[in-house]
Amino acid sequence: MRHVAKLMVASAFSALLATTAHTTVAFAQTPKDTVVMAKQIDDIITLDPAEAFEFSGVEVVTNVYDKLMGVDLAKNNELVPEIAQSWSVTPDNLTYTFKLRPGVKFHSGNPLTAADVVYSFQRAVTLNKSPGFILAQFGFTKDNVLEKVKATDDGTLVITVSKPFAPTFFLNCLTSGVASIVDTKLVKANEKDGDWGNGWLKLNSAGSGAYKVRAYRPNEQYALDANESWYKGAPKSKRIVVRHVAEPASQRLLLEKGDIDIARNLSKDQLAAVKTNKDVEIVQGDKGYILYLGLNQKNPNFAKPEVREALKYLVDYASIERNIVEGTYKAHESFLPKGFLGAIDDKPYKYDPAKAKELLAKAGLPNGFTVTMDVRSVNPITDIAQAIQSSWAQAGIKLELIPGDGKQTLTKYRARTHDIYIGQWGPDYLDPHTNAETFAINENNGEDAKSKTLAWRNAWDIPDMTKITQANVLETDASKRAAVYGDLQREHQKVSPFVIMFQQVEVSADRKGVKGWVIGPSSDTNFYAPITKN
Amino acid sequence: MTSVAQTPVRRRSWGDTAKAWAKIASRELSTVAITIFGLLLITFFIARVIPIDPVLAVVGDNARPETYEAARVELGLDKPLWKQFAVYTGKVFTGDLGRSVLTSNTVVDDIKRVFPATLELATLGTLIGCLLGIPLGVLAAVYQGRWPDQIARVIGLFGYSIPVFWLGLMGLLLFYAKLGWVGGPGRAGVAFQDLITPITGILVIDAAIEGDWEAFRDAWSHLILPSAVLGILSVAYISRMTRSFMITELQQQYVIAARVKGLSEFRVVWRHAMHNAFVPLVTVIAVSYMHLLEGSVLTETIFAWPGLGRYLTHSLLNADMNAVLGGTLVIGAVFIGVNLLSDILGRLVDPRTR
Numbered sequence: 067m068r069h070v071a072k073l074m075v076a077s078a079f080s081a082l083l084a085t086t087a088h089t090t091v092a093f094a095q096t097p098k099d100t101v102v103m104a105k106q107i108d109d110i111i112t113l114d115p116a117e118a119f120e121f122s123g124v125e126v127v128t129n130v131y132d133k134l135m136g137v138d139l140a141k142n143n144e145l146v147p148e149i150a151q152s153w154s155v156t157p158d159n160l161t162y163t164f165k166l167r168p169g170v171k172f173h174s175g176n177p178l179t180a181a182d183v184v185y186s187f188q189r190a191v192t193l194n195k196s197p198g199f200i201l202a203q204f205g206f207t208k209d210n211v212l213e214k215v216k217a218t219d220d221g222t223l224v225i226t227v228s229k230p231f232a233p234t235f236f237l238n239c240l241t242s243g244v245a246s247i248v249d250t251k252l253v254k255a256n257e258k259d260g261d262w263g264n265g266w267l268k269l270n271s272a273g274s275g276a277y278k279v280r281a282y283r284p285n286e287q288y289a290l291d292a293n294e295s296w297y298k299g300a301p302k303s304k305r306i307v308v309r310h311v312a313e314p315a316s317q318r319l320l321l322e323k324g325d326i327d328i329a330r331n332l333s334k335d336q337l338a339a340v341k342t343n344k345d346v347e348i349v350q351g352d353k354g355y356i357l358y359l360g361l362n363q364k365n366p367n368f369a370k371p372e373v374r375e376a377l378k379y380l381v382d383y384a385s386i387e388r389n390i391v392e393g394t395y396k397a398h399e400s401f402l403p404k405g406f407l408g409a410i411d412d413k414p415y416k417y418d419p420a421k422a423k424e425l426l427a428k429a430g431l432p433n434g435f436t437v438t439m440d441v442r443s444v445n446p447i448t449d450i451a452q453a454i455q456s457s458w459a460q461a462g463i464k465l466e467l468i469p470g471d472g473k474q475t476l477t478k479y480r481a482r483t484h485d486i487y488i489g490q491w492g493p494d495y496l497d498p499h500t501n502a503e504t505f506a507i508n509e510n511n512g513e514d515a516k517s518k519t520l521a522w523r524n525a526w527d528i529p530d531m532t533k534i535t536q537a538n539v540l541e542t543d544a545s546k547r548a549a550v551y552g553d554l555q556r557e558h559q560k561v562s563p564f565v566i567m568f569q570q571v572e573v574s575a576d577r578k579g580v581k582g583w584v585i586g587p588s589s590d591t592n593f594y595a596p597i598t599k600n
Numbered sequence: 601m602t603s604v605a606q607t608p609v610r611r612r613s614w615g616d617t618a619k620a621w622a623k624i625a626s627r628e629l630s631t632v633a634i635t636i637f638g639l640l641l642i643t644f645f646i647a648r649v650i651p652i653d654p655v656l657a658v659v660g661d662n663a664r665p666e667t668y669e670a671a672r673v674e675l676g677l678d679k680p681l682w683k684q685f686a687v688y689t690g691k692v693f694t695g696d697l698g699r700s701v702l703t704s705n706t707v708v709d710d711i712k713r714v715f716p717a718t719l720e721l722a723t724l725g726t727l728i729g730c731l732l733g734i735p736l737g738v739l740a741a742v743y744q745g746r747w748p749d750q751i752a753r754v755i756g757l758f759g760y761s762i763p764v765f766w767l768g769l770m771g772l773l774l775f776y777a778k779l780g781w782v783g784g785p786g787r788a789g790v791a792f793q794d795l796i797t798p799i800t801g802i803l804v805i806d807a808a809i810e811g812d813w814e815a816f817r818d819a820w821s822h823l824i825l826p827s828a829v830l831g832i833l834s835v836a837y838i839s840r841m842t843r844s845f846m847i848t849e850l851q852q853q854y855v856i857a858a859r860v861k862g863l864s865e866f867r868v869v870w871r872h873a874m875h876n877a878f879v880p881l882v883t884v885i886a887v888s889y890m891h892l893l894e895g896s897v898l899t900e901t902i903f904a905w906p907g908l909g910r911y912l913t914h915s916l917l918n919a920d921m922n923a924v925l926g927g928t929l930v931i932g933a934v935f936i937g938v939n940l941l942s943d944i945l946g947r948l949v950d951p952r953t954r
Contacts, residue, residue, distance in 0.1 A: 102790050104904075108914055111658065111702055119660045194670070196663040268704040281794060283713070284703030285914060286906045289794070307790055311904040315769055316785040319777050325784050471917045476661055477653040494662055516665055 096327055099304035101580070101597050104311035104320050105330035108285045114267035115186075115246035117195035121492070124243045124589040126288060129306075131246030131273035132297070134164055134183065134223075135237050137496060139586050143405055145237050149178065149247060149274075149297075150223075153237075159230035159542055164223040170297045172249040173271070173278040180217030185250040187215045189262045197244035200495050204228060204236060232542050234407065238497035242590055248272050276301045276595035285310055290594070301595040302582060321346060321575055327599055328583065329575045333445060337393050337573060345578050350393075351585025353492075354403040355570040356501070357395060357450075360479070360487040361563035363525040365437065368485075368563055372429035378565050379425070382417040382457050390449045391568065398569035400555040401505040405587045406498045407544065408551030414559055419460045426461060434462025439486040440475040441467050450567075451488055479523055490570070491520065496588060498551050499539050506535045506558055524563045531557070628943075632936050639932040640692065640925065644685050647921050654919035658701050675701070688925070697929070698922035702915060707926035710911065715930060716801030717787060718907035721899070722892035724827035729834025729888060734881070736835065737842020741850060742869055752839055759836025768829050768902040775825055783822035785904035792818045826903040830896055834888045841884040845877035852876075879950045886942030893934050 096102045109120040115127045136148040147153060150164040170178040190201055192208040205228025206214050216224045227236060239245065248263075249272035256266035263272070271279035276298070277290035287309040292301040309326070311317045317329040318336045322343055332340065340346045361368040361377065368374060383397045402409040426432060441451040448469070455465040465486075470478075479487040493500040508521035508528050515522055535554060541547040558564070572585045582596035658671045676684055691698060697707035705713075740752035775782045783789060787803055792815045796806045804823060807816035849855065850873050858868045897909040908927060915923035 096790055100790065108702075112704060119662065194667055196659045196667055198667060199664045202664075265704070283906075284705065284710075285911065287793070307793070309786060309790075309904065310906075311785055312901050312910075313785070313904070316772065316902055316904055319772050320784050320786075323777055323780075323784055325789070471652065473652045473656050473918055474650075476656060477651055480653070480656075480661075518665060 096325065097305075098599075101303045101306050101328065101594070101599060102326045103306070103308045103328040103330055104317040104326045105308050106312055107288070107308060107310045108312065110284065112268040113271060113279060113282060113288075114195075114264055115243050115248065115273075116190040116193045116198065116262075117264065117268070118243055119196035119494075121589045125592045126279070126282075126290075127243040127246055128275075128590045128592065129277050129290060129594045130271045130275045130279060131243070131248065132170070132178075132275050133241060133243075133245050133247065135240040135245075137241055137586075137591060139584055139591060143496060143587060143591075145234070145241070149183075155233050159233060160227055162225045162227070162233075162236070164225070166221045166223065167297060168221060170274055171295060172252065172274045173293055174249055174252050176249055176251050177220075178247060178249075178274050179220040180223040181220070182247050182250045183223050184212070184215050184217050185253075186246065186248045187211060189248065189253070190244050193262055193264060195264075197242065197494065200239050200242050200244050204231065204239070230540055230542070232539060232544070232547055234544050234547070235497050235499055235539055239495050242495040247274065249274070276593070277306060280305070296595070298595070302598040303594070306594050306597075318575075321577065324577060327577045327580050332573065332575050334390070334392055334394055337575065340575050347576050347578055347580070349574045349576055349583055349585060351572050352404050352587060353570040353572045353585070354405065354496075354501075354587050355490045355492045356398065356401065356403055356566060357490050357568040357570065358488075359439075359454075359565040359567070360484070360489070360520060360524045361565070362482060362484055362486070362523075363527070363563055364482065365485050367429075367431065367435050367437065370429040370431075371561060372425040373431065374561070374563055376422040376425035376429070376461070377458075377463075378415040378559075379418045379422040380458050380461055380463070381415070381454055381565060381567055383413075383415070383567060384417065386450055386453050387568070390453060391446050393571065394446070394573055395568040395570055397567070399559060399566050401501050401558055401564070401566060402498050402551060402555060403493065403501070403569050403587070406493070406496070406501070408498050408548035408555075410552050410555050412556060412559065417457065419457070422461045426463075432462075434458075434464065436464040436466065437485045438466045438468050439488055440478055440484050441469050441488055442472045442475050443469045444472070447488060454488075480518070482523055482525055487523075493588060496590065498547075502535050502538070502551060502554065505562070505564060506554055507532045520564070526563050624943075628940055635936060636929065636932055639928060640689060641685070643925055643928045644688065644921075645681075647916075647919070647924055648681060648684075650916075650919065652917070652919040654701075654921055657918040657920055692925075692929070697926035700915065700920055700923040700926075702918055702920045702923065707922050710923065711908070711926060711930050712801065714906055714908050714911045716798075717803075717905060718893060718900075718909065720802045720804065720823060721827050721830060721896070721905065721907060722889060724823060725830030725834055725892050726885065726889040728828060728831030729838045730885060732831070733835040733838030734842050737839040738846055738869065738874065740839065740843040741846030744847060749843075752843065756836045756840045759832045759834075762832075763898075764829060764833065764896065765898045765902055767832065768826070768899055771825050771829055772902070781821075782825045783818060785902065787819065787822055787905060788815070789818050789822070822903075826899050826905060829899055830892055834892065837888050838881075838884060842877065842881060845880055846873060849873040849877045879946055882942050882945045882949065886938050886945075890935050890938045893938070894931050 107122040110123040111120060112118050112123060113126050115131050118124050118127050132149045134148060134150040136146050137143045138146045149167055149170060151167045153162060153164045155162045166180055172178055187201060188211045190198055191206045191211045194202065214226045218224055252272040253263035253267065257263045258265055269282055276293055276296050278293055280289040280291045282288040287307060290306045292304045294300045311320065314331050314333050314336050318332055318340060320326045321329040322340065337348065341348065361374060363369050387395065387397050397413060399413045399415060400410050426434065439451055441448055451467050455467060458465045478484050491504065504519040505521060507519055508526060509515065509517055509532060511522060511525060511527040521528060538547055538550045541550065574583065574585060576583060580597065580599045582598050586592050654675060654677065655668055655672045659667050672678060676687065699706050700710055703710055736752050736755065740749040743749050776784045796803060796810055796812065796815050799806050799809055803819040804816060807819050855868060855873055858872050894909060897913050900907045900910040912924060912927040915927065
């Protein structure tokens with residue numbers, strides 16, 4: 067025992083020495099050919115393009131797979147052919163013919179042919195996972211897809227849609243991740259119990275895109291290796307490593323230390339701090355995410371149009387933007403985000419408590435009322451909700467905030483048991499119909515509704531607006547289509563139970579020397595291939 | 601008076617000892633089985649009553665109703681609750697903890713990956729806690745009421761009351777960002793990521809086994825700060841408990857006897873008093889170790905440490921039930937395991953049980 071005691075004292079000292087006097091470790095900066103990002107990637111549940119529908123998962127898919135069509139970020143998201151070299155549509159807008167680019171190869175070396183596109187679409191439609199409807203809405207089912215999507219030879223693909231949809235609508239949908247082309251042979255080789263290779267593709271890749279998945283460990287990191295023989299030319303950096311760093315403060319430290327090249331999730335305070343660091347540059351991009359309040363029409367107060375309008379006058383848009391979300395959100399009051407066809411920039415509402423009180427009096431509520439809001443406990447949502455709480459108090463409205471986790475508040479929202487929901491909506495694909503559908507279509511306001519859009523979730527019964535919105539998806543003239551969306555949004559601003567407040571701006575902080583990193587309007591357009599560093 | 605310090609010990613035969621141990625083992629094992637079943641039952645039902653829709657984690661918010669319904673059926677949520685529980689329990693007994701919907705891996709694989717990371721942190725944290733906490737507690741007891749005691753009290757108070765996320769961030773700011781003594785968040789630098797083939801899953805040990813000393817240094821530099829942060833919590837607890845055990849022992853008659861016999865103070869404290877204080881201390885250390893083994897969510901978040909605590913929290917908030925149940929079972933098993941170990945250790949160091 068004596069020895070034990072002596073040993074313990076001795077080790078205590080050496081432990082002390084080890085912790086405090088641990089001399090400077092020579093840390094490698096990030097390797098030259100490798101771009102290292104810190105990002106919150108715990109939203110990924112799959113890397114399978116037929117299933118991925120979360121921000122981070124879709125971002126991986128778009129860098130690993132190729133699609134028939136793409137968008138040109140430099141030209142206001144104009145449609146461009148990618149694996150399709152050219153396309154044509156019959157005058158009745160029902161049949162599309164795509165000529166494929168010859169000589170494209172998958173990472174495995176297998177050639178990419180029209181048969182692979184057919185298999186990929188069949189797979190996505192049959193699996194019918196979360197993003198499956200993006201293709202299925204054109205009338206493809208697992209039983210008819212092989213008749214509707216046909217390869218007439220290795221380089222020609224003929225697709226028949228069910229209705230004369232606006233060609234922009236169909237083609238925009240082909241730019242989303244679910245329309246990615248997978249390597250048929252490789253996927254089939256990894257199929258298990260008729261799962262279409264879904265189990266394997268959740269963690270691996272079978273694409274032809276700029277990068278291939280080298281290793282992916284959920285909630286930890288993914289590493290991508292460059293595809294040197296990519297049809298657009300080899301990517302600028304040989305490897306991309308994205309590490310899951312949940313805490314923004316930790317992301318900032320890693321960036322300032324040079325252990326990462328790009329930090330993706332810095333908050334307003336950290337951005338202000340790194341701006342003074344001369345080794346760091348800020349890159350911004352408008353994202354399609356809309357931050358809004360949903361007012362449940364089951365609450366009799368919200369069923370009154372004056373109350374809905376009053377609440378739109380009771381949000382201090384300018385002060386929230388300046389004090390809470392500066393640089394990460396900007397004021398936006400219509401349901402189509404900037405950058406989408408037909409988006410308008412009208413901002414009819416400003417903070418005006420006097421006007422709001424007048425409207426409340428007209429609604430028979432001169433002394434306000436009491437109401438609850440379900441708030442996801444993350445920033446900046448909590449801060450914004452608190453700001454709204456204090457400005458509503460000016461008009462006598464007592465707002466009670468119910469904090470909760472994201473999935474918890476969402477569960478309540480989907481069951482229509484909320485009063486007010488504060489949250490974000492991200493477009494599913496790069497076409498205005500995605501937001502128009504959810505904000506302005508409610509086919510059946512009953513509990514048995516098949517389609518549960520945001521309008522349904524707020525029990526907003528709008529048969530007329532539903533018809534107009536549904537008809538507009540068949541409008542072939544792009545400028546007419548845009549004009550109708552403009553009118554719809556203006557009407558929506560006036561009457562809807564949605565207080566649309568902000569559009570997200572995605573910000574990334576980069577080490578100086580990182581070039582070519584452009585943030586697109588959706589996760590589908592965050593491309594890694596042009597990134598270089600010196 | 602001389603017989604006070606030493607109790608006569610009756611030597612048992614090997615057969616007796618073996619029998620005694622077998623009895624203990626069978627008693628412990630049945631407790632273990634009941635505990636695990638209870639744990640399973642409670643966790644399962646708690647997980648089912650939380651107001652989070654587990655299907656959301658699989659299909660997301662934007663999915664169509666058909667897709668949503670298909671996923672619900674696939675998860676077995678259309679079946680009655682008791683049936684879901686029966687199916688789950690049946691699988692657990694064959695070692696199948698199911699598949700995590702968030703990571704797409706089997707829960708067993710996930711735990712194999714995240715648990716060593718936590719084990720590594722917790723073990724080093726507890727080691728630091730013992731090596732600093734025990735001497736500190738002994739000093740405080742010996743110099744009760746004087747300045748070493750005050751210093752020990754301040755350190756204890758510090759460890760108890762400083763929020764761990766603050767301590768972690770400050771530690772990173774000072775030792776990583778300013779001084780550059782340690783590595784940043786994460787288990788290894790990018791250059792060393794995936795270089796070492798996992799054998800034990802504990803990075804420093806695997807690197808040492810492979811003889812890759814650069815990777816070892818890198819892993820060590822990432823490990824030391826988070827474990828020191830956890831270590832401080834453990835120092836606070838262990839030092840306070842050591843102090844109180846030692847104060848009790850130092851007031852005992854056998855200590856007076858030893859002093860009267862003219863033994864040196866060092867011998868009195870470390871040989872006699874410490875020997876007896878060590879028995880309850882083993883339990884204290886075990887409790888502290890178990891606490892760290894549950895995974896420290898905040899520390900793991902700040903240090904981007906892919907451990908059990910973060911895995912469990914993330915799974916719970918997404919209602920990923922298989923992962924939550926699997927993780928809880930592992931923690932339960934570890935709890936029981938460490939308890940058992942401390943019991944055995946206690947018996948080994950306690951001369952009365954020989």
